Amino acid sequence: MIDFLKDKACCVDGGSDDPEARECLDKWKEKLEEVSNKYNELSAETSKDEEEYLNSLGWEKRLINWNELIKDTDDKADIIVKELNFFLEQAKIVCDNSEVTTEAIEKLLGLVKSIFDCFFTYKDSNEGLKEQIINFKKAVECLKNASDEDKAEVLACILVYEQKITLVCDMQDAVLKKLLETFKCANLLSSSICAHGGLEDKLEDMLDVFCGTSWGQGGFEGNSSRKIQEEGDDDDDDDKKKKGRKKKPHHDHDHDHHHHYAYPCNDWLVKPMPRFPISESDYYKQLEQNLGVAMDKTDHLEEEWIKSKKKSDKYLSHKTSLIEAITAAEAAESGK
Helix, strand or coil: CCCCCCCHHHHCCCCCCCHHHHHHHHHHHHHHHHHHHHHHHHHHHHHHHHHHHHHHHHHHHHHHHHHHHHHHHHHHHHHHHHHHHHHHHHHHHHHHHHHHHHHHHHHHHHHHHHHHHCCCCCCCCCCCHHHHHHHHHHHHHCCCCCCHHHHHHHHHHHHHHHHHHHHHHHCHHHHHHHHHHHHHHHHHHHHHHHCCCCHHHHHHHHHHHHHCCCCCCCHHHHHHHHHHHHHHHHHHHHHHHHHCCCCCCCCCCHHHHHCCCCCCCCCCCCCCCCCCCHHHCHHHHHHHHHHHHHHHHHHHHHHHHHHHHHHHHHHHHHHHHHHHHHHHHHHHHHHC
16 A cells, blocks of 8 residues: 555554654655645646647537538538429429410400400491491381381391390400409519519529529638638737737647647637538638647547546545555554
8 A cells, every 4th residue: 555655664563652653654744745736736737638628629529510511511402402403494384384375365365355346336446346236226227118017027136136245245344354364463473483583583593502603612711711810910919019029939739830820719710601512612621621630639638638637646546545544554553
């Protein structure tokens, strides 16, 4: 239990009045104080190394999560592109059909209106069929060479025809109203799909977005990197102003030269700014580099933490052994 003691004489049993035994116990207590102080120092360093390792590990996991999200997003974007292409083709078919339908309904409307116009008399136009029937009846009634029976027979025949003509004329408003409503709906459908800003244009815009043809590449270098660089420059300027001299660069690890900002970096400064496909953007390439640095840094910090913990554990064991030895010695001394 006390093999670590250099003075083996302290292990020799002695009486309670033995001055050497008392001196040995005092040495153990002095050693305990020394070991305790060293352990507290190493324990603080171990806690610091552990905190740095856990922070780096958390940052690494966040980058891994972003990387997986980007790949998953690109896969979903590919599916959306396929669906949009299919939907766009169907929209173009509907667009072509709606344009043809609108033209056909417009022609039908004109044809039906021209048919109804045959029944009515308008200013500066020929007599309509309805007016012709009325005039024909008047002409029959004015015949002098025909008997009243013959006139009545002719008028009876004309009456049936006149009733049908009147019925057709009464239908004009309802028929034309329905045709106009149909033409309006067909025209609105065609405009909402085919016109500028319609469904077809919107689908093409969405397709451009998910294909990456409407946005330029390089969102990371054009925004986040510049922002990080500016913030890093501002920090350097502040340090120079405070100290009045150029600050010498200090690197705790070989990988630090990859970054000009503190590690782990601020996630707000490098937040995702997607440009589809994200996996081909400068942001994703930078993210992959950051992930590689984070993994190396985390491994390094883990090794440092393990080394530090082994040292602190060694002194903890040393401290525990001393406490047990002192306790046992004091108990033995008090029992004599």
